[in-house]
Amino acid sequence: MRTIPFGLPLIGDEEKAAVAAVLDSPILVHGPRAKQFETEFAAWTGAPRAVAVSSCTAALHLAYFDLGIGPGDEVIVPAQTHNATAHAVAFTGAKPVFVDCELATGNIDIPQIEAALTPNTKAISIVHFLGLPVAMDQVMAIARKHSLFVVEDCALALGTYYKGRHAGLWGDAGCFSFYPVKHMTTAEGGMFITRHADLADRIERKRAFGVDRTPQERSIPGVYDVTLLGFNYRMNEIEAALGSVQLKRMKGFMDQRRRNYQTLHAGLSELEELRLFSHPPEDAVSSYYCLSVLLRDDLRPQRVEIVEKLKQQGVGTSVYYPRPVPHFTWYREKFGYAQNSFPNAASISYGSIALPVGPHLNEEDMLYIARAVKKALREVHS
């Protein structure tokens, strides 16, 4: 039997040496490595500016914090996402106004965005669900028409392109995650990218207490001013050193992910018990975070049993995401969202199983997973 974890960080000798070099140096924070990683990440994505931060959640929070929104303001948020996407709005006191997703992609249903706008709406948050790009030109047309700020949550979208432009560069801000099961890792960590130089300048300050100059810029230690309100959301040198090495491996990671996804997709596409999400359109590139399968309605009550049968065969799975965010207790209690709202997001949350396609696996593993899924489905039928 194979053992196939859902996600596994690929940490090699080069990552270990890079981390050891930081530990042997006197600078653990505020050093050259975070700066270098920012430059490399900007070049990789084509971003004019990148600011390294402590997590994707921190990047999202900084975006809304800088926008200056608060109680009485509203932000459009996809119902089908990680709760961090919505928490980042709620931290400011503004209200996340959820919008359902398309069943075919899991991405926000764009026509429903305009219907959810009110005079209090200040921003739209976009999530490229499982790395499949949202039609950003359509989102930006709505944003321009109503003068709204756009934040792209790209936690699962490193390597996602729409019409030749990397995810995160259509909107005003793009926020990435380097949590261990993501496309590359820095253990914990995130990146903020933007097309706006003034925004990047403020985010650099606001991630580090709002101090007006970095330690390198201080000719006399201790002489600085605090000109902005800010957090401690920095990325440290250990994380940045890991990030630089992982980024060099990204092309190989992406190629393997794509091959794995295509092999698994072909292996499962004939099964009438499952529905698979759409392929990206021709002018778009997915980052292929995982392959999520939607169970036929009559099989949904047996989802846990199917997951258990996959586990018995050594196949790790996950669920993206366990509930539509407005169904979580905190959101229901705070904003009064009903448990039966957002039917498409609910259908995905309660009826899907996410299968692994990460670069820790190969095509043989994919054929094994396809066989394991078929066996599990046969067993729950009988």
Ligand SMILES: Cc1ncc(COP(=O)(O)O)c(C=O)c1O
């Ligand atoms: C869509 C989305 N946004 C944000 C996050 C949070 O990322 P981080 O753990 O880097 O804060 C996640 C984590 O999985 C996510 O899936």
